[in-house]
Amino acid sequence: xxxxxxxxxxxxxxxxxxxxxxxxxxxxxMPSAGMQMAISTDMLVESRHFLQGADPRLLGHKxxxxxxxDLAACGARPLAFTLALxxxxxxxxxxAAFSAGLFALADRHQCDLIGGDTTAGxxxxxxxxxxxxxxxxxxxxSGARAGDDVYVSGTLGDARLALDALTGRRALGxxxxxxxxxxxxxxxxxxxxxxxxxxxxxxxxxxxxGLVGDLGHILxxxxxxxxxxxxxxxxxxxxxxxxxxxxxxIDAQIxxxxxxxxxxxxxxxFCAAPTARAAVGAAAAQAGTRVTRIGRIExxxxxxxxxxxxxxxxxxxxxxxxxxxx
Amino acid sequence: xxxxxxxxxxxxxxxxxxxxxxxxxxxxxMPSAGMQMAISTDMLVESRHFLQGADPRLLGHKxxxxxxxDLAACGARPLAFTLALxxxxxxxxxxAAFSAGLFALADRHQCDLIGGDTTAGxxxxxxxxxxxxxxxxxxxxSGARAGDDVYVSGTLGDARLALDALTGRRALGxxxxxxxxxxxxxxxxxxxxxxxxxxxxxxxxxxxxGLVGDLGHILxxxxxxxxxxxxxxxxxxxxxxxxxxxxxxIDAQIxxxxxxxxxxxxxxxFCAAPTARAAVGAAAAQAGTRVTRIGRIExxxxxxxxxxxxxxxxxxxxxxxxxxxx
Numbered sequence: 295x296x297x298x299x300x301x302x303x304x305x306x307x308x309x310x311x312x313x314x315x316x317x318x319x320x321x322x323x324m325p326s327a328g329m330q331m332a333i334s335t336d337m338l339v340e341s342r343h344f345l346q347g348a349d350p351r352l353l354g355h356k357x358x359x360x361x362x363x364d365l366a367a368c369g370a371r372p373l374a375f376t377l378a379l380x381x382x383x384x385x386x387x388x389x390a391a392f393s394a395g396l397f398a399l400a401d402r403h404q405c406d407l408i409g410g411d412t413t414a415g416x417x418x419x420x421x422x423x424x425x426x427x428x429x430x431x432x433x434x435x436s437g438a439r440a441g442d443d444v445y446v447s448g449t450l451g452d453a454r455l456a457l458d459a460l461t462g463r464r465a466l467g468x469x470x471x472x473x474x475x476x477x478x479x480x481x482x483x484x485x486x487x488x489x490x491x492x493x494x495x496x497x498x499x500x501x502x503x504g505l506v507g508d509l510g511h512i513l514x515x516x517x518x519x520x521x522x523x524x525x526x527x528x529x530x531x532x533x534x535x536x537x538x539x540x541x542x543x544i545d546a547q548i549x550x551x552x553x554x555x556x557x558x559x560x561x562x563x564f565c566a567a568p569t570a571r572a573a574v575g576a577a578a579a580q581a582g583t584r585v586t587r588i589g590r591i592e593x594x595x596x597x598x599x600x601x602x603x604x605x606x607x608x609x610x611x612x613x614x615x616x617x618x619x620x
Numbered sequence: 621x622x623x624x625x626x627x628x629x630x631x632x633x634x635x636x637x638x639x640x641x642x643x644x645x646x647x648x649x650m651p652s653a654g655m656q657m658a659i660s661t662d663m664l665v666e667s668r669h670f671l672q673g674a675d676p677r678l679l680g681h682k683x684x685x686x687x688x689x690d691l692a693a694c695g696a697r698p699l700a701f702t703l704a705l706x707x708x709x710x711x712x713x714x715x716a717a718f719s720a721g722l723f724a725l726a727d728r729h730q731c732d733l734i735g736g737d738t739t740a741g742x743x744x745x746x747x748x749x750x751x752x753x754x755x756x757x758x759x760x761x762s763g764a765r766a767g768d769d770v771y772v773s774g775t776l777g778d779a780r781l782a783l784d785a786l787t788g789r790r791a792l793g794x795x796x797x798x799x800x801x802x803x804x805x806x807x808x809x810x811x812x813x814x815x816x817x818x819x820x821x822x823x824x825x826x827x828x829x830g831l832v833g834d835l836g837h838i839l840x841x842x843x844x845x846x847x848x849x850x851x852x853x854x855x856x857x858x859x860x861x862x863x864x865x866x867x868x869x870i871d872a873q874i875x876x877x878x879x880x881x882x883x884x885x886x887x888x889x890f891c892a893a894p895t896a897r898a899a900v901g902a903a904a905a906q907a908g909t910r911v912t913r914i915g916r917i918e919x920x921x922x923x924x925x926x927x928x929x930x931x932x933x934x935x936x937x938x939x940x941x942x943x944x945x946x
Binding site: 313317318323324329331336341365379415416424427499500 | 639640643644645646647648649650651653655656657658659660661662663665666667668669690691693694696702703704705706734735736737739740741742744746748750751753755758760761762824825826841
């Protein structure tokens with residue numbers, strides 16, 4: 295199978311949002327009148343972002359999910375994406391499973407594959423995603439104000455717990471592992487929530503490197519600080535919702551570390567004025583996504599972690615993920 | 621140096637065309653009224669698209685050039701690009717040189733870096749480029765008609781000759797190597813020519829895999845065939861223009877092979893009606909780029925190669941580049 299047959303067989307589908315899709319030098323895309331294009335790109339590399347031998351169907355899902363998560367954080371509606379793929383060899387079974395996982399998620403969001411590139415090389419997946427948002431209405435990192443509430447969507451920390459279990463660094467019961475592993479391998483981009491939060495949230499970011507690190511980007515961009523109630527945060531793990539899971543089997547500090555700094559969550563962290571609490575609740579209900587209020591924005595810079603009584607809590611021992619940290 | 625410092629130091633510059641550049645979850649870009657966005661993506665992988673130890677400044681240039689070449693082939697004006705970069709380690713000297721080469725070419729085309737991703741991993745560079753073109757006026761592969769002339773811009777074949785010389789598969793004099801090597805390492809995307817050919821050319825493609833293969837895409841998309849005069853094509857090498865170069869030192873068949881199927885040229889192959897010859901000449905003059913008429917589109921499918929007397933010439937022995945050909 296050559297390069298062109300590979301593209302034809304696995305990656306050529308009719309474009310719905312684009313004037314021109316796969317098959318020319320460029321794709322042609324035109325946002326609706328008054329819309330800005332929101333653009334984000336993410337590259338996933340074997341042994342860094344996923345384990346060697348990872349299920350290609352799950353990989354196809356995740357490669358697009360992490361990009362859609364960036365659109366969600368901006369409140370943009372997905373339109374289309376490009377895919378650049380470096381593969382050690384053109385393995386038909388791998389390609390069939392990868393493209394099935396990719397297109398299943400793409401179809402759910404009516405997001406068209408409009409172009410790409412394939413090459414031989416160490417396995418790497420680079421997706422660039424395009425969404426649209428009414429001009430001036432994108433959710434940004436820079437809009438948080440002192441007094442705003444701080445929220446997160448869904449659950450946090452399971453992906454890190456699953457990764458540690460899969461790599462033998464931590465023991466985890468099989469039921470808990472199954473729950474946590476689904477969060478690692480099949481994250482759900484919060485697209486509907488991002489759309490519903492337009493005009494409601496003051497600032498938003500997607501949690502990819504860990505809550506403390508990513509919330510720190512909002513604080514820096516907005517010139518504010520925050521206080522987070524760890525007594526609420528500690529129960530944000532998906533496994534804590536599972537009746538079969540006994541929280542006591544995992545040290546509280548480890549649970550908190552995973553929630554605050556685990557990374558790979560692809561939830562939204564966002565801020566909104568206290569007067570918008572009902573609107574936040576309505577947005578969450580409309581999107582069918584749980585949101586939890588975990589703290590408050592403050593004027594003083596820095597992130598403070600407190601327990602249920604307001605006493606200071608130590609920073610997580612996990613550092614935010616950094617590809618080049620020494 | 622961590623990931624965020626790396627981005628801040630080497631890849632954060634003010635955006636001119638974008639409402640929002642590097643530093644949020646998404647970049648925001650809005651094409652002018654009535655414009656379509658032309659989008660293309662290319663991934664360059666070490667040992668596949670460039671030799672190990674390649675000069676990072678030249679690599680920065682080439683990674684963007686091959687993408688701008690796709691915009692040129694569509695007649696789109698460059699606006700912006702995203703960069704996803706996998707690096708074995710955060711080497712400051714490498715990054716300084718790479719970004720200098722990248723931005724030198726980006727500035728020449730007023731093309732803004734608006735977002736990206738960096739990760740540790742085997743060296744790979746994925747750029748997605750955005751241009752704009754008036755709706756419905758993009759140059760496509762599908763517009764060639766029987767009777768049209770076939771043209772190529774600039775020179776062809778030197779990149780392959782240089783690659784073969786640098787990898788020890790062919791001997792080349794030092795003056796010829798210097799000329800050919802510049803074509804391999806610093807291709808010039810024909811952006812101005814692509815813009816000038818809007819409304820003049822009937823079809824266009826950029827020559828990346830080799831003239832015969834890429835022209836074949838135009839023929840297939842347009843449902844036509846073509847006849848190419850190899851007696852003209854054989855002199856299209858840049859080294860043939862060099863007075864210090866004695867053509868006799870390289871076998872004629874090898875020269876022709878490199879021109880017809882060498883690849884990595886990043887010139888434009890395009891078609892235009894015979895009535896548009898003056899307009900093609902004017903477009904070439906306006907762009908300051910030489911164009912050469914090398915053949916004609918015919919109704920009968922397939923590509924025919926002929927000599928100066930119209931006699932059939934054998935197909936090049938080099939096959940079009942295919943990453944997954946067995």
